Amino acid sequence: xxxxxxxxxxxxxxxxxxxxxxxxxxxxxxxxxxxxxxxxxxxxxxxxxxxxxxxxxxxxxxxxxxxxxxxxxxxxxxxxxxxxxxxxxxxxxxxxxxxxxxxxxxxxxxxxxxxxxxxxxxxxxxxxxxxxxxxxxxxxxxxxxxxxxxxxxxxxxxxxxxxxxxxxxxxxxxxxxxxxxxxxxxxxxxxxxxxxxxxxxxxxxxxxxxxxxxxxxxxxxxxxxxxxxxxxxxxxxxxxxxxxxxxxxxxxxxxxxxxxxxxxxxxxxxxxxxxxxxxxxxxxxxxxxxxxxxxxxxxxxxxxxxxxxxxxxxxxxxxxxxxxxxxxxxxxxxxxxxxxxxxxxxxxxxxxxxxxxxxxxxxxxxxxxxxxxxxxxxxxxxxxxxxxxxxxxxxxxxxxxxxxxxxxxxxxxxxxxxxxxxxxxxxxxxxxxxxxxxxxxxxxxxxxxxxxxxxxxx
Ligand SMILES: Cc1ncc(COP(=O)(O)O)c(C=O)c1O
Numbered sequence: 001x002x003x004x005x006x007x008x009x010x011x012x013x014x015x016x017x018x019x020x021x022x023x024x025x026x027x028x029x030x031x032x033x034x035x036x037x038x039x040x041x042x043x044x045x046x047x048x049x050x051x052x053x054x055x056x057x058x059x060x061x062x063x064x065x066x067x068x069x070x071x072x073x074x075x076x077x078x079x080x081x082x083x084x085x086x087x088x089x090x091x092x093x094x095x096x097x098x099x100x101x102x103x104x105x106x107x108x109x110x111x112x113x114x115x116x117x118x119x120x121x122x123x124x125x126x127x128x129x130x131x132x133x134x135x136x137x138x139x140x141x142x143x144x145x146x147x148x149x150x151x152x153x154x155x156x157x158x159x160x161x162x163x164x165x166x167x168x169x170x171x172x173x174x175x176x177x178x179x180x181x182x183x184x185x186x187x188x189x190x191x192x193x194x195x196x197x198x199x200x201x202x203x204x205x206x207x208x209x210x211x212x213x214x215x216x217x218x219x220x221x222x223x224x225x226x227x228x229x230x231x232x233x234x235x236x237x238x239x240x241x242x243x244x245x246x247x248x249x250x251x252x253x254x255x256x257x258x259x260x261x262x263x264x265x266x267x268x269x270x271x272x273x274x275x276x277x278x279x280x281x282x283x284x285x286x287x288x289x290x291x292x293x294x295x296x297x298x299x300x301x302x303x304x305x306x307x308x309x310x311x312x313x314x315x316x317x318x319x320x321x322x323x324x325x326x327x328x329x330x331x332x333x334x335x336x337x338x339x340x341x342x343x344x345x346x347x348x349x350x351x352x353x354x355x356x357x358x359x360x361x362x363x364x365x366x367x368x369x370x371x372x373x374x375x376x377x378x379x380x381x382x383x384x385x386x387x388x389x390x391x392x393x394x395x396x397x398x399x400x401x402x403x404x405x406x407x408x409x410x411x412x413x414x415x416x417x418x419x420x421x422x423x424x425x426x427x428x429x430x431x432x433x434x435x436x437x438x439x440x441x442x443x444x445x446x447x448x449x450x451x452x453x454x455x456x457x458x
Contacts, residue, residue, distance in 0.1 A: 001370070004179065005043065007146055007455065008017070011088075011344070011440065015231045017205055017415050018173055018197055028042045028045060029042065032452055037410075042330070043098055045059075045141075046058065046414070047059040048064075048422075050079075050377060051066070051074075051078030052079050053077040053078060053080050053435070053437065054078075054434060054435045054437060054442055055068055056076055056078060056422060058363055058417075060290075062420070062422050063419055063420065064417065064422050065420060065421045065422070065434070065442065065445065065449070066422050066434065066435065066445050067416075067422055067423040067432050067433075067434055068422060068423050068424040068431055068432065068433050068434075069301075069305075069433050069434060069435050070305055070422075071111045071300065071305075071424060072242060072274045072279065072300055072301070072303055072424075072433045073241065073300035073301055073304070073305035073433075074301070074305050074435055075277060075278060075279070075304065075354070075356075075365070075393075075435050075436045075437075076097060076352060076355045076361065076435065076436070076437060077362060077435045077437045080304060080306070080352075080355060081349075082351050082354065082355060083258075083303070083304055083306045083348050083351040083352055083355075084306070084350035085138050085351075086347040086348060086350065087278075087306065087307060087344045087347050087348050087351075089347070090106070090343050090344050090345055090346075090347035090348070091343075093343075094343050095343065095344070096342065096343060096390075097343065099127070099336060099337070099338070099339075099340040099341050099342075100336060103353060104341075104343050104346075106343055106346035106347055106350060107127065107341035107343075107346050109350065110125070110346045110349050110353075111124075111125040112351055113312070113350065113353050114298075114311060114313060114353075117283045117284070117353075118283070118284060118286070118296055118313040118327070118440045119284065119286050119292045120292075120297055121276060121315055121316040121317075122171075122292075122293075122294075122295070122313040122314060122315050122316075123313075123314075123316055123319075124313070124314045124316065124318075125311050125312065125313055125314070125320040126311065126312040126314065126340070127310070127311055127337075127340040127345075128299075128309075128310040128311070128312070128337055128340060129308045129309060129310060129337060129339050129340075129342070129345070130166065130308060130310055131165075131166045131171075131273035131297065131300065131310055132165075132166025132167050132168040132171050132269075133166075133168065133296065133310055134164045134166075134271075134273065134297035134299055134310035134311060134312050135165040135168065135171040135174065135236070135271060135273075135297055136166075136169070136170035136171060136299075137172055137335065138234075138236075138269050138271075138297050138312050138314050139157065139170040139174075139234075140170075140235075140236040140333075140335050141265050141295065141312060141314060141318060141322070141333075141335075142157075142233050142269070142295070143155070143232040143233070144257060144322045144333055144335075145267070145318045145321050145322055146183060146233055146235035148321045148322050148325050148326070149260075149321050149325075149454050150299075150324065151230075151265075153230060153231060153232065153444045154231060154232060154233040154265075154266075155190055155231070155233055156190050156191070156192060156223075156227050156231050156232050156233060157173070157174060157188075157190060157191045157192075157232075157233055157234055157235075157236065158191075158192055158193070158194060158220060158223055158232060158234070158235040158236070158266075159174040159175070159176060159191055159192075159193055159194070159235075159236050159237075160193055160195070160196055160197075160237055161176040161193050161194070161195055161196040162175050162176045162177060162179060162196040162198065162234075162241055162244040162245075162247060163175055163176040163177075163193075163196075163236070163237070163238065163241060163244070164176075164180070164238070164241070164242065164243035164244055165238075165271055166273070167180070169187060169188060170188065171187035171193045172184055172187050173187040174236050176193055176196065177243075177244060178246075182303045191260065192223055192227070194216070194217075194219035194220060194223070194235075194248060195216060195219055196241070196244075196249050197213075197216055197241070197243075197248075197249045197250060198245070198247045199436055200211065203387045204377070204387060204388055204389070204435075205248070205381055205389055206373050206389075206390060206391075207248065207373075207390075207391055207392065208248050208249065208250060208251050209248065209249075209250040210250065210251055210308050211249070211250060211251075212253075213249060213250035213251050213252030213253035213254075213255070213256060214252045214253070214256045215252065216231045216249075216253055216254035217253050217254075217255075217260065218256065218260075220232075220235055220257055220260045220261075220266075221260050224237070224260065224264050224266075229264055230265075231262075232264060233266070233325060234259070234266060234267040234268070234269050234294075234295075235257060235261055235267070235268055235269065236269045236271060236274065237254075237257065237268075237269070237270065237271065238270070238271045238272075238273075238274065239270050239272065239275050239280075239285035239289060239291075239334045240275050240280070240285060240391055240394065242273075242274035242275065242394065242431070243274070243426055243431070244341055244427075244429075245389075245396045245398065245426055245427065245429035246389055246390055246391070246394055246396035246429070246431060246433065248390070248391045249289075254289050254291040254342045255289075255290075255291055257291075258291050258292070258293075261294075261300075267295060267318070268284065268293040268295075269292040269293055269294065269295040269296075269297070270284070270286055270293040270295070270296050270297070270401060271297045271298055272284050272285055272286070272296050272297060273296050273297055273298060273299045273310070274300065274394070274433075275288075275394070276296070276298040276299075276300070276301060276302070277298070277300075277301035277356065277362075278301070278356065278361055278362035278365045278392075278393075278436060279301070279365065279392050279394050279433065280365075280391055280392035280393075281362060281363075281365050281366030281369060281392045282366075283362060284296060284298075288292045288392070294314075294315045294318060295312060295313065295314055295318070296313040297310065297311070297312050297313075298310060298311045298312075298313065299311070301352070302349050302350045302352065302357070304346040304348070304351070304352040305343055305344070306348045307344055307345040307347075307348040307349075308339075308345065309342070309345035309346075309348070309349055311412055312383050322324065322348060330430055333336050333415075337382045356360060359437070361436045361437070362436075364436050364437070365436040366392070368379070368393060368436065368438070368440070369391075369392050369393055369441075370437075371440050371443060372390075372393055372395070372434070373390050373395060375443050375444060375446075375447045376388055376390065376395050376397060376432060376447060376450075378447060379397060379447065379451060379454065381448065382451070382454050383400075383458065384396045384400055384454050384457055384458070385399065385400070385454070386399060386401075386428070387390070388402045390432075392435060393433060393434065394431075394432075394433045395429065395431075395432045395433070396429045396431050396432065397429065397430050397432065397450070398428055398429045398430075399412060399428045399429070399430070399454075400428070401427075401428045404426060405428060406427040408425070409427050409428035409429060409430065410425060410426040412425060412428075412430060412453065413425040413430065415450065415456060416430070416450065416453050419449050419452060419453050420449050421446055421449045421450065421453075430450075432446075
């Protein structure tokens with residue numbers, strides 16, 4: 001039944017999309033999908049064909065709540081006309097210009113805007129196209145900085161168990177997830193790992209655990225003592241480990257890492273690919289936790305995911321050592337991508353930052369966080385739940401594993417999809433991070449569907 005002309009048009013275009021998609025469904029073989037069980041997906045595809053606000057639609061015309069903002073990337077909601085218009089306009093004006101030895105105004109305008117959002121003195125922005133590229137770029141900036149000041153013996157990188165820093169060789173080497181490493185036997189040497197901040201005794205904690213931060217951070221001190229005071233180049237951490245299940249650091253943890261880094265001239269890098277752009281309630285987790293790193297990586301919500309883009313925000317002293325410390329008329333940093341600072345991505349990002357500002361979305365994320373977490377913690381007594389944790393608009397519910405860890409989580413995301421919620425799972429944890437524009441009633445709807453799906457296992 002349709003009531004208005006607009007609804008009728010919507011209805012017809014939905015049918016057209018469905019028909020077209022069903023036709024396309026007949027040949028899914030050629031696309032080798034990332035981080036996907038290709039064989040089962042192609043037998044039972046779950047295709048999305050449209051998005052608007054907090055919702056996406058599948059190829060059968062069914063509406064789903066996007067409970068993970070895609071992959072933590074769409075805080076403003078899907079298909080924002082302002083972003084689409086900015087990209088469209090840019091592509092008709094200047095679709096591309098070489099980022100090497102040439103520039104276009106928007107990349108500089110964007111860098112100024114980003115530098116104003118990152119903590120002082122992280123004022124220089126290097127562009128990439130993905131979080132993985134941002135991480136590998138950050139590693140190369142660390143190396144270039146140490147080379148420029150005659151400290152290349154500082155070549156040990158410190159990361160963490162259960163870390164996720166993307167999939168390029170640098171990020172894979174820093175990664176602390178077994179499955180993401182075990183087939184890739186030639187990653188970088190010279191990376192060592194602290195313990196994860198997740199400890200089995202802490203369950204059902206909203207926000208930061210109160211205890212144990214310093215003790216865990218002292219792992220970095222032990223590494224310094226093991227390799228020598230002058231060998232550690234950088235310590236990479238996600239302020240909240242996102243992809244491995246929203247592991248919120250205990251109070252004092254990030255602060256203690258900062259202290260040790262200062263003491264031993266180690267660069268502290270916050271990988272804010274998930275936590276950046278308001279997810280914690282502040283622009284960056286660095287501000288939320290009041291700890292200033294030397295480098296911040298960002299991506300995803302930088303363009304509301306409407307264009308691929310990432311950035312690395314760098315402390316003035318690092319930029320000065322590498323750039324101002326080099327000869328004039330010579331390239332200072334032999335690194336960059338064909339699409340670094342792509343005009344369409346810059347246009348998308350500028351339009352996204354405008355939306356964040358105009359709609360005060362970071363504050364909205366902060367204001368909604370209590371309701372959001374409360375709603376999920378309402379599932380705490382469910383017999384299938386092993387843990388719930390979260391901070392800001394980022395949370396995880398961990399299911400009790402069956403005899404094969406990860407199997408139930410994988411099945412859970414399929415059942416949720418079929419029941420009307422898209423949520424990313426990692427192992428047995430469901431990672432919940434809705435767009436900041438979500439309404440309280442929609443949070444209730446989402447939690448209600450999650451509960452129904454949990455009940456379907458009983
Ligand atoms: C903390 C962190 N770093 C890096 C990445 C990699 O980003 P991308 O998938 O855009 O390469 C991710 C992706 O989720 C991430 O969460």
